[in-house]
Amino acid sequence: MTATATERLGERTPLRPPKPAPRWAMWAGVGVAAIISVYCLWAIEFTLRPLVTDLTNGQEVLRQFFDPNWAFAWRVRDQWLVTVEIAVIASLIGCAFALVLALMASRVTAPTALYRVMKLVLAVQRSLPDLAWVLLFVTVVSTGPLAGILALIMFNIGVAAKLTAESIDAVDPGPVEAAQAVGANALQRARVAVVPQVMPSFVSYSFYVFELNIRASLVIGMGGGGGIGEVIRVQLASFSYANISAVVAVLIVVVFALDQLSRTIRRRLI
Amino acid sequence: MSEVTTQRPHPPSKLPKTLGMLATLAVLLVCIWAVNAPWSRLLDAPGIFGDYLRLMSEGVLANPTADPHQGYWVSALQYMLESLQMAWVGTMIGAACSFPVAFLAARTISPAPVVAVTRMILNVIRAVPELIIAVAIMMPIFGFGPLAGALALGVGSIGTLGKLSSEAIEAVDPRPVEAVSSTGGNKLQVIWWGVVPQALPEILAFWLYRFEINIRAGAILGLLGAGGIGSILSQLFQRRVWDRIGVTLIVIIVVTVIVDQISARVRHRIIAGPKGSLTPGREPMAEMG
Amino acid sequence: MITFRDVHVTYPTGTKGLDGVSLEISDGEFVVVVGLSGAGKSTLVRAINGLVPVTAGELEVNGRRVDGASKRELRRLRGEVGMIFQSFNLVTRVSVLNNVLMGRLARTSTLATLVGAYGSANKDIAFDALERVGIIEKAYTRASQLSGGQQQRVAIARVLAQQAGVVLADEPVASLDPPTAHAVMSDLRRVQRELGITTVVNLHFLDLARSFADRIIGMRAGKVVFDGTADQADDSVFEDIYGRSLRADDVVAAPPVTIDPEDRA
Ligand SMILES: Nc1ncnc2c1ncn2[C@@H]1O[C@H](COP(=O)(O)OP(=O)(O)OP(=O)(O)O)[C@@H](O)[C@H]1O
Numbered sequence A: 001m002t003a004t005a006t007e008r009l010g011e012r013t014p015l016r017p018p019k020p021a022p023r024w025a026m027w028a029g030v031g032v033a034a035i036i037s038v039y040c041l042w043a044i045e046f047t048l049r050p051l052v053t054d055l056t057n058g059q060e061v062l063r064q065f066f067d068p069n070w071a072f073a074w075r076v077r078d079q080w081l082v083t084v085e086i087a088v089i090a091s092l093i094g095c096a097f098a099l100v101l102a103l104m105a106s107r108v109t110a111p112t113a114l115y116r117v118m119k120l121v122l123a124v125q126r127s128l129p130d131l132a133w134v135l136l137f138v139t140v141v142s143t144g145p146l147a148g149i150l151a152l153i154m155f156n157i158g159v160a161a162k163l164t165a166e167s168i169d170a171v172d173p174g175p176v177e178a179a180q181a182v183g184a185n186a187l188q189r190a191r192v193a194v195v196p197q198v199m200p201s202f203v204s205y206s207f208y209v210f211e212l213n214i215r216a217s218l219v220i221g222m223g224g225g226g227g228i229g230e231v232i233r234v235q236l237a238s239f240s241y242a243n244i245s246a247v248v249a250v251l252i253v254v255v256f257a258l259d260q261l262s263r264t265i266r267r268r269l270i
Numbered sequence B: 001m002s003e004v005t006t007q008r009p010h011p012p013s014k015l016p017k018t019l020g021m022l023a024t025l026a027v028l029l030v031c032i033w034a035v036n037a038p039w040s041r042l043l044d045a046p047g048i049f050g051d052y053l054r055l056m057s058e059g060v061l062a063n064p065t066a067d068p069h070q071g072y073w074v075s076a077l078q079y080m081l082e083s084l085q086m087a088w089v090g091t092m093i094g095a096a097c098s099f100p101v102a103f104l105a106a107r108t109i110s111p112a113p114v115v116a117v118t119r120m121i122l123n124v125i126r127a128v129p130e131l132i133i134a135v136a137i138m139m140p141i142f143g144f145g146p147l148a149g150a151l152a153l154g155v156g157s158i159g160t161l162g163k164l165s166s167e168a169i170e171a172v173d174p175r176p177v178e179a180v181s182s183t184g185g186n187k188l189q190v191i192w193w194g195v196v197p198q199a200l201p202e203i204l205a206f207w208l209y210r211f212e213i214n215i216r217a218g219a220i221l222g223l224l225g226a227g228g229i230g231s232i233l234s235q236l237f238q239r240r241v242w243d244r245i246g247v248t249l250i251v252i253i254v255v256t257v258i259v260d261q262i263s264a265r266v267r268h269r270i271i272a273g274p275k276g277s278l279t280p281g282r283e284p285m286a287e288m289g
Numbered sequence C: 001m002i003t004f005r006d007v008h009v010t011y012p013t014g015t016k017g018l019d020g021v022s023l024e025i026s027d028g029e030f031v032v033v034v035g036l037s038g039a040g041k042s043t044l045v046r047a048i049n050g051l052v053p054v055t056a057g058e059l060e061v062n063g064r065r066v067d068g069a070s071k072r073e074l075r076r077l078r079g080e081v082g083m084i085f086q087s088f089n090l091v092t093r094v095s096v097l098n099n100v101l102m103g104r105l106a107r108t109s110t111l112a113t114l115v116g117a118y119g120s121a122n123k124d125i126a127f128d129a130l131e132r133v134g135i136i137e138k139a140y141t142r143a144s145q146l147s148g149g150q151q152q153r154v155a156i157a158r159v160l161a162q163q164a165g166v167v168l169a170d171e172p173v174a175s176l177d178p179p180t181a182h183a184v185m186s187d188l189r190r191v192q193r194e195l196g197i198t199t200v201v202n203l204h205f206l207d208l209a210r211s212f213a214d215r216i217i218g219m220r221a222g223k224v225v226f227d228g229t230a231d232q233a234d235d236s237v238f239e240d241i242y243g244r245s246l247r248a249d250d251v252v253a254a255p256p257v258t259i260d261p262e263d264r265a
């Protein structure tokens, strides 16, 4: 009865939601997912028993976490600056590269062979976690902010180029065709008909990437890439959870503030 | 037609744009100067990197059936498999917990106070790095190993999945929902028959997307002793065993790219239906961080 | 001068877009192409600037061969052949002036394009073009803020900025309301006369075709089935081209003479 009501509504309106996949495909999918789930739970020996038996083990750590040493967060202010500097450099440079690479990785702006290759290159590049990039660059340029910057640039290219390439795939093809019809070459078409169309998304991706870089500063520093994460690494080694807690609390506030700030700037720019 | 030039409108000022560009450039330069990094090392970097790359490729190209390289491949695959298991279980936990929560956080379903409180909790969870969840809560209780890692990823996933799912729920077409309520269904029936079928494809796609992200996010947890590929990666880099690093990185790349491809196909299929006639749903990646 | 010699266009899907078309369009002519949907009007027009590749036969524009032209030759040819689209195809996020400057791309170096330095000579040309279509005061407005009719005038200005000897227009007024459609067609016709531009326009409204064309070409299933002056193209000719009797929706604004009363319902 409910089904007929929905159907009649659907007939009247073309906006009807997509037709569900045939049942066999759905059940096959559910079956596979269930098997994988059972296997994974078994493989990592999933259990919640420690919540009952060992809950008290965590008390001491948590107690320190809930008693943050605020003075410490201020004492490491230089490292905060380094984190912001790393993020600014890496996101500006990374996003500039990403725009060029994205233009090479879309069928709208690149010949078939090139965009296939670039899509693969970007997929490979995105597959390495940020930690792997830091560890790699630390061995090349030794520990410190330079390794962090290089790692984040690679990380940012992966994120921003993929998102931007997808926006380029979705641009209105009309202006591109018009540029083609006036005899523009591929670079001119990209500059005149494509870049203006993707600029708003590209700008918001860049802000997003900057925010990600602040968030990633923990990982970067733990891997040896400098900044506030390095402080965390040292404090972890000496189990100074009250210090860590203060730093992380500040980080959360900073990320939150950046989120609001970038939202306002984006709204004004676009 | 030279007299027409007088009718030309005045060009708008370029000043704001120029100032914006100059300011950005200035910020960049100040940062480059202030960060005090050994920039000159960049000159040697390509050479060093090339050397390492050569050493790594020696490991990758060596006969994989002979020792010690066979062992490298096997252990890299085992660690990577553990990463996938952690990510999957983490996503399961995130999905299971965020699904009901998403309805509480949807303005179209729940009363305003409930929405406000739920959203605030989700925002707090989203803000805390998984690293900290692992160190502060999971590892003291569950010890070292992939279980603690999976739980940390799971809690971290609740935040983003809850937020994105609640947005998907708010965006459903209200007409089928009205149709169900007009037949006199109670609230749960309305949600089950009117809302869930519409929002589920998108929510499922978010789960898969989060799985892809959890594979990468798990790496740092491994560094702390929570299992997976991260736990071996830092040791290898410290010991600079390049042939083994090469093998490990290739395993990470190949496995991740394959899993990403499969996940992307399934997501597309779920959202677009069997014929793939619809345009794929918006990529939620920009909010997944 | 545009010359088709037994031109065939077969799409990769196997569909025949053009099926042995032979035509000669002289300089300064204003030709309107009519035909039912799918007759091959767009294919005919797009073949002229190589947007659709010719699969057999010869096609010449101002003495240049279009079939078999290299990419570079095609770009040069396109620089001299303007095109106007049904959906205007403006870059809506940039200014009107920048859209008109697109017409100068074939004569601007890639480097200058990348940095956006078109030079004052090109700007003068763009302003002259805007002046001709009467929207010079909108030069620095974003194209997205213009009405449909104004946007199509910008597209005409873009073509004028090319200083093209040939202009192609694929259903240029199909997205406009009737009065605006008339006004835009009049503008196009006026600048075409002033500058002596060879123009090929696809239209599916027969009253517009009659009132603006020097010459009407009727197409059906990829073939030219009528070729004559606007005066020769009476209702029976159109019924012949369309293969059916005329209907109210074949005209923009129903002028009393052309409609068969039986078909009005
Ligand atoms: N890119 C394409 N690929 C395959 N077939 C095409 C393509 N473009 C057009 N066709 C086919 O070629 C034939 C002629 O199409 P064309 O677009 O030239 O018609 P038209 O007269 O412009 O129609 P309309 O008034 O609808 O625009 C049609 O059968 C069409 O389906």
Ligand SMILES: [Mg+2]
Pocket (backbone or CB within 6 Å): C041, C042, C043, C170
């Ligand atoms: Mg057409």
